[in-house]
Amino acid sequence: MPKIVHELIAETAKGMAKALFEQLCLDNHYYATQVKTGLVTEDSFVEFTYGQLIEQARTTLAGMLAGGYPESLKEQILDALVKDAELPRKRNFHPGKLGSDVVH
Numbered sequence: 001m002p003k004i005v006h007e008l009i010a011e012t013a014k015g016m017a018k019a020l021f022e023q024l025c026l027d028n029h030y031y032a033t034q035v036k037t038g039l040v041t042e043d044s045f046v047e048f049t050y051g052q053l054i055e056q057a058r059t060t061l062a063g064m065l066a067g068g069y070p071e072s073l074k075e076q077i078l079d080a081l082v083k084d085a086e087l088p089r090k091r092n093f094h095p096g097k098l099g100s101d102v103v104h
C-alpha cells in the first residue's frame with residue numbers, strides 16, 4: 001500500500017471504513033464483544049482499516065467517472081486520481097499518520 005495518498009482517496013476510504021464499521025455493529029455478537037466492551041471504537045476501527053481500503057476507494061472513484069454524476073464532481077475525482085497516480089509509492093502505508101500521508 002502507498003504511504004502517500006491524495007486526500008479525496010483517503011477520505012473515500014475512511015467513509016468506506018465507517019460504513020463497514022456500521023455494518024459490523026449490526027451484528028449483535030460483534031457489537032457486544034468489541035464495541036460495547038470498548039475494545040473497538042468507530043474512530044479506532046476507521047483509522048486501523050481505511051489503509052486497507054485505499055485501492056477499493058480508487059476503484060470506486062474511477063467507476064464514478066462513468067456514472068451520472070455532475071461534471072464538476074467528475075473533474076474533482078479525475079484531478080485527484082491523476083495527482084494520486086503521480087505520487088511516490090516508495091514507503092509503506094501507515095494508518096494513523098494521516099497528516100504527513102495525505103496530499104491535498
